[in-house]
Amino acid sequence: MPEPKEAMAHAVLKTKEEIHTMREGGKRLFYILQCLKELVVHGERSGAVLDEKAKELAKKYDGAPSFKGYKGYPANLCVSVNDEVVHGVPHDKVINEGDLLKLDFGFWYNGLCTDSAVTLPAGRCLKRDMKLIAVTEKALYAGINKAWERNQMGDIGYAIQSYVEGEGFSVVRELVGHGVGRDIHEPPQIPNYGSKKQGIALKKGMTLALEPMVNSGGSKVFFEEDGWTVKTVDGGHSAHFEHTIAITEGGPIILTKE
Numbered sequence: 001m002p003e004p005k006e007a008m009a010h011a012v013l014k015t016k017e018e019i020h021t022m023r024e025g026g027k028r029l030f031y032i033l034q035c036l037k038e039l040v041v042h043g044e045r046s047g048a049v050l051d052e053k054a055k056e057l058a059k060k061y062d063g064a065p066s067f068k069g070y071k072g073y074p075a076n077l078c079v080s081v082n083d084e085v086v087h088g089v090p091h092d093k094v095i096n097e098g099d100l101l102k103l104d105f106g107f108w109y110n111g112l113c114t115d116s117a118v119t120l121p122a123g124r125c126l127k128r129d130m131k132l133i134a135v136t137e138k139a140l141y142a143g144i145n146k147a148w149e150r151n152q153m154g155d156i157g158y159a160i161q162s163y164v165e166g167e168g169f170s171v172v173r174e175l176v177g178h179g180v181g182r183d184i185h186e187p188p189q190i191p192n193y194g195s196k197k198q199g200i201a202l203k204k205g206m207t208l209a210l211e212p213m214v215n216s217g218g219s220k221v222f223f224e225e226d227g228w229t230v231k232t233v234d235g236g237h238s239a240h241f242e243h244t245i246a247i248t249e250g251g252p253i254i255l256t257k258e
Helices: 016-041 047-060 127-144 153-166
Strands: 078-081 084-086 100-109 112-121 175-179 186-190 207-210 213-215 221-223 230-232 238-240 243-248 251-254
Touching: 016 047, 016 100, 016 112, 016 207, 016 243, 016 251, 047 078, 047 100, 084 100, 084 213, 084 238, 100 127, 100 238, 112 127, 112 238, 112 243, 127 153, 127 207, 127 213, 127 238, 127 243, 153 186, 186 207
Parallel strands: none
Antiparallel strands: 078 084, 078 100, 084 230, 100 112, 175 186, 175 207, 207 243, 213 238, 221 230, 243 251
Protein backbone atom coordinates (compact mmCIF):
# COMPACT_ATOMS: atom_id res chain seq x y z
CA MET A 1 0.00 0.00 0.00
CA PRO A 2 1.74 3.21 -1.13
CA GLU A 3 1.69 6.25 1.11
CA PRO A 4 1.31 9.95 0.37
CA LYS A 5 4.57 11.79 -0.23
CA GLU A 6 5.96 13.44 2.89
CA ALA A 7 9.36 14.23 4.40
CA MET A 8 12.09 11.59 4.11
CA ALA A 9 13.23 9.89 7.32
CA HIS A 10 15.91 7.44 8.41
CA ALA A 11 15.58 3.73 7.69
CA VAL A 12 14.49 1.02 10.10
CA LEU A 13 17.18 -1.68 9.86
CA LYS A 14 16.31 -5.36 10.33
CA THR A 15 18.29 -8.27 11.75
CA LYS A 16 19.09 -11.38 9.69
CA GLU A 17 16.47 -13.26 11.72
CA GLU A 18 13.81 -10.69 10.94
CA ILE A 19 14.69 -10.75 7.24
CA HIS A 20 14.46 -14.56 7.30
CA THR A 21 10.97 -14.34 8.83
CA MET A 22 9.93 -11.72 6.28
CA ARG A 23 11.19 -13.99 3.50
CA GLU A 24 8.92 -16.78 4.71
CA GLY A 25 5.99 -14.37 5.03
CA GLY A 26 6.76 -12.90 1.62
CA LYS A 27 6.71 -16.33 0.03
CA ARG A 28 3.27 -16.93 1.50
CA LEU A 29 2.10 -13.54 0.26
CA PHE A 30 3.33 -14.50 -3.22
CA TYR A 31 1.14 -17.63 -3.13
CA ILE A 32 -1.88 -15.60 -2.00
CA LEU A 33 -1.55 -13.18 -4.92
CA GLN A 34 -1.01 -16.04 -7.37
CA CYS A 35 -4.25 -17.62 -6.20
CA LEU A 36 -6.15 -14.33 -6.55
CA LYS A 37 -4.73 -13.85 -10.06
CA GLU A 38 -5.89 -17.35 -11.02
CA LEU A 39 -9.40 -16.56 -9.82
CA VAL A 40 -9.50 -13.51 -12.10
CA VAL A 41 -8.09 -15.45 -15.05
CA HIS A 42 -10.79 -18.09 -14.58
CA GLY A 43 -13.59 -15.54 -14.56
CA GLU A 44 -14.04 -14.28 -11.00
CA ARG A 45 -14.95 -10.61 -11.49
CA SER A 46 -16.24 -9.52 -8.08
CA GLY A 47 -14.05 -7.35 -5.88
CA ALA A 48 -15.96 -8.48 -2.77
CA VAL A 49 -15.29 -12.15 -3.54
CA LEU A 50 -11.58 -11.48 -4.12
CA ASP A 51 -11.42 -9.56 -0.83
CA GLU A 52 -13.00 -12.41 1.13
CA LYS A 53 -10.73 -14.93 -0.58
CA ALA A 54 -7.66 -12.88 0.37
CA LYS A 55 -8.79 -13.01 4.01
CA GLU A 56 -9.29 -16.80 3.82
CA LEU A 57 -5.91 -17.35 2.21
CA ALA A 58 -4.13 -15.22 4.82
CA LYS A 59 -5.57 -17.46 7.52
CA LYS A 60 -4.66 -20.59 5.56
CA TYR A 61 -1.04 -19.40 5.40
CA ASP A 62 -0.93 -18.70 9.17
CA GLY A 63 -0.99 -14.92 8.90
CA ALA A 64 -3.37 -11.98 8.69
CA PRO A 65 -4.18 -9.15 6.25
CA SER A 66 -2.31 -5.99 7.22
CA PHE A 67 -4.45 -3.38 5.45
CA LYS A 68 -7.78 -4.07 7.21
CA GLY A 69 -8.32 -1.28 9.73
CA TYR A 70 -5.07 0.53 8.88
CA LYS A 71 -5.96 4.22 9.30
CA GLY A 72 -9.54 3.07 8.86
CA TYR A 73 -9.14 1.16 5.58
CA PRO A 74 -12.31 -0.99 5.37
CA ALA A 75 -11.13 -4.03 3.38
CA ASN A 76 -8.48 -6.75 3.37
CA LEU A 77 -7.33 -6.20 -0.21
CA CYS A 78 -6.94 -3.17 -2.49
CA VAL A 79 -8.70 -3.71 -5.83
CA SER A 80 -8.15 -0.87 -8.30
CA VAL A 81 -9.52 -0.82 -11.85
CA ASN A 82 -8.48 1.12 -14.98
CA ASP A 83 -8.01 4.80 -14.01
CA GLU A 84 -7.96 3.88 -10.30
CA VAL A 85 -4.27 4.00 -9.44
CA VAL A 86 -4.25 2.41 -5.96
CA HIS A 87 -6.27 1.92 -2.75
CA GLY A 88 -9.47 0.89 -4.53
CA VAL A 89 -11.95 -0.46 -1.97
CA PRO A 90 -13.42 -3.74 -3.29
CA HIS A 91 -16.87 -4.06 -1.66
CA ASP A 92 -19.23 -5.12 -4.50
CA LYS A 93 -17.03 -3.65 -7.24
CA VAL A 94 -17.58 -5.52 -10.51
CA ILE A 95 -14.59 -6.15 -12.76
CA ASN A 96 -15.56 -6.24 -16.42
CA GLU A 97 -14.01 -8.01 -19.38
CA GLY A 98 -11.10 -5.94 -20.64
CA ASP A 99 -10.52 -4.03 -17.39
CA LEU A 100 -7.01 -3.34 -16.13
CA LEU A 101 -6.93 -4.75 -12.61
CA LYS A 102 -4.55 -3.98 -9.73
CA LEU A 103 -4.38 -6.21 -6.63
CA ASP A 104 -2.41 -4.95 -3.62
CA PHE A 105 -2.10 -7.00 -0.43
CA GLY A 106 -0.19 -6.71 2.82
CA PHE A 107 0.47 -9.76 5.04
CA TRP A 108 1.39 -10.11 8.70
CA TYR A 109 3.40 -13.25 9.49
CA ASN A 110 5.01 -13.92 12.88
CA GLY A 111 4.81 -10.24 13.78
CA LEU A 112 6.38 -8.87 10.58
CA CYS A 113 4.76 -7.41 7.48
CA THR A 114 5.40 -7.77 3.75
CA ASP A 115 3.62 -5.96 0.92
CA SER A 116 3.18 -6.78 -2.77
CA ALA A 117 1.05 -5.78 -5.75
CA VAL A 118 0.38 -7.00 -9.28
CA THR A 119 -1.47 -5.68 -12.33
CA LEU A 120 -3.23 -8.00 -14.77
CA PRO A 121 -5.79 -7.86 -17.54
CA ALA A 122 -9.29 -9.13 -16.87
CA GLY A 123 -9.58 -10.97 -20.14
CA ARG A 124 -8.51 -9.27 -23.35
CA CYS A 125 -7.17 -5.74 -22.77
CA LEU A 126 -6.23 -2.91 -25.06
CA LYS A 127 -2.77 -3.18 -26.63
CA ARG A 128 -1.63 0.01 -24.88
CA ASP A 129 -2.78 -1.38 -21.53
CA MET A 130 -0.73 -4.51 -22.10
CA LYS A 131 2.31 -2.35 -22.82
CA LEU A 132 1.57 -0.32 -19.67
CA ILE A 133 1.56 -3.53 -17.61
CA ALA A 134 4.87 -4.70 -19.10
CA VAL A 135 6.59 -1.33 -18.68
CA THR A 136 5.48 -0.97 -15.05
CA GLU A 137 6.73 -4.43 -14.11
CA LYS A 138 10.07 -3.82 -15.84
CA ALA A 139 10.33 -0.47 -14.06
CA LEU A 140 10.00 -2.27 -10.71
CA TYR A 141 12.94 -4.49 -11.55
CA ALA A 142 14.94 -1.52 -12.82
CA GLY A 143 14.50 0.01 -9.37
CA ILE A 144 15.34 -3.22 -7.55
CA ASN A 145 18.55 -3.54 -9.54
CA LYS A 146 19.73 -0.22 -8.06
CA ALA A 147 18.94 -1.19 -4.46
CA TRP A 148 22.53 -1.92 -3.47
CA GLU A 149 24.25 -0.91 -0.26
CA ARG A 150 25.94 2.51 -0.62
CA ASN A 151 23.77 3.52 -3.56
CA GLN A 152 21.29 6.29 -2.75
CA MET A 153 17.52 6.55 -2.84
CA GLY A 154 17.67 8.77 -5.91
CA ASP A 155 19.36 5.97 -7.85
CA ILE A 156 16.22 3.84 -7.45
CA GLY A 157 13.87 6.66 -8.42
CA TYR A 158 16.01 7.69 -11.39
CA ALA A 159 16.09 4.13 -12.76
CA ILE A 160 12.31 3.83 -12.55
CA GLN A 161 11.50 7.29 -13.89
CA SER A 162 13.95 7.24 -16.79
CA TYR A 163 12.75 3.86 -18.00
CA VAL A 164 9.05 4.72 -17.69
CA GLU A 165 9.32 8.10 -19.38
CA GLY A 166 11.49 6.61 -22.11
CA GLU A 167 8.57 4.31 -22.93
CA GLY A 168 6.12 7.22 -23.17
CA PHE A 169 4.37 6.89 -19.79
CA SER A 170 4.50 8.88 -16.53
CA VAL A 171 5.18 8.04 -12.86
CA VAL A 172 2.88 9.14 -10.05
CA ARG A 173 4.63 11.64 -7.77
CA GLU A 174 2.03 12.20 -5.03
CA LEU A 175 2.42 8.61 -3.77
CA VAL A 176 5.60 6.72 -2.90
CA GLY A 177 7.02 3.38 -1.80
CA HIS A 178 8.18 2.90 1.77
CA GLY A 179 10.02 0.87 4.34
CA VAL A 180 8.10 -2.12 5.69
CA GLY A 181 8.55 -4.87 8.27
CA ARG A 182 7.78 -4.09 11.88
CA ASP A 183 5.00 -1.82 10.66
CA ILE A 184 3.00 -1.45 7.44
CA HIS A 185 4.64 1.87 6.61
CA GLU A 186 8.13 2.64 7.90
CA PRO A 187 10.77 5.14 6.84
CA PRO A 188 12.27 5.80 4.41
CA GLN A 189 9.87 6.89 1.68
CA ILE A 190 10.83 5.81 -1.83
CA PRO A 191 9.80 8.10 -4.70
CA ASN A 192 9.53 6.59 -8.18
CA TYR A 193 11.46 9.53 -9.59
CA GLY A 194 14.70 11.28 -8.70
CA SER A 195 18.31 12.02 -9.57
CA LYS A 196 21.35 9.80 -9.35
CA LYS A 197 23.40 10.04 -6.14
CA GLN A 198 20.70 12.02 -4.33
CA GLY A 199 18.76 11.17 -1.17
CA ILE A 200 19.61 8.96 1.79
CA ALA A 201 22.20 6.21 1.48
CA LEU A 202 20.94 2.64 1.17
CA LYS A 203 22.09 0.40 4.02
CA LYS A 204 22.31 -3.31 4.72
CA GLY A 205 19.26 -4.37 6.71
CA MET A 206 16.78 -2.07 5.02
CA THR A 207 13.54 -3.80 4.01
CA LEU A 208 11.72 -1.74 1.42
CA ALA A 209 8.47 -1.89 -0.52
CA LEU A 210 9.32 -0.68 -4.02
CA GLU A 211 6.18 0.07 -6.02
CA PRO A 212 6.12 2.05 -9.25
CA MET A 213 2.69 3.46 -10.08
CA VAL A 214 2.66 4.31 -13.78
CA ASN A 215 0.02 6.23 -15.76
CA SER A 216 -0.71 5.98 -19.46
CA GLY A 217 -1.27 9.75 -19.59
CA GLY A 218 -0.29 12.50 -17.18
CA SER A 219 1.14 11.92 -13.72
CA LYS A 220 -1.49 13.85 -11.73
CA VAL A 221 -3.88 11.99 -9.42
CA PHE A 222 -6.66 12.79 -6.93
CA PHE A 223 -8.48 11.09 -4.05
CA GLU A 224 -12.10 10.04 -4.56
CA GLU A 225 -14.84 10.98 -2.08
CA ASP A 226 -14.39 7.68 -0.21
CA GLY A 227 -11.04 9.07 1.01
CA TRP A 228 -9.13 6.04 -0.26
CA THR A 229 -9.39 5.43 -3.99
CA VAL A 230 -6.74 7.33 -5.95
CA LYS A 231 -7.54 8.05 -9.62
CA THR A 232 -5.79 9.71 -12.54
CA VAL A 233 -6.89 13.31 -13.19
CA ASP A 234 -7.07 12.82 -16.97
CA GLY A 235 -8.87 9.47 -16.85
CA GLY A 236 -5.90 7.55 -18.27
CA HIS A 237 -5.31 4.00 -17.13
CA SER A 238 -2.71 3.16 -14.49
CA ALA A 239 -0.63 0.11 -13.52
CA HIS A 240 1.06 -0.83 -10.22
CA PHE A 241 3.62 -3.48 -9.30
CA GLU A 242 5.27 -3.97 -5.92
CA HIS A 243 7.80 -6.22 -4.19
CA THR A 244 9.19 -6.15 -0.69
CA ILE A 245 12.99 -6.40 -0.84
CA ALA A 246 15.88 -6.58 1.61
CA ILE A 247 19.24 -4.91 1.07
CA THR A 248 22.09 -7.30 1.93
CA GLU A 249 25.86 -7.40 1.49
CA GLY A 250 25.32 -9.42 -1.69
CA GLY A 251 22.75 -7.07 -3.15
CA PRO A 252 18.95 -6.78 -3.08
CA ILE A 253 16.86 -9.88 -2.29
CA ILE A 254 13.20 -10.04 -3.31
CA LEU A 255 11.25 -11.29 -0.30
CA THR A 256 7.81 -11.53 -1.93
CA LYS A 257 8.43 -14.30 -4.42
CA GLU A 258 8.38 -18.09 -4.50
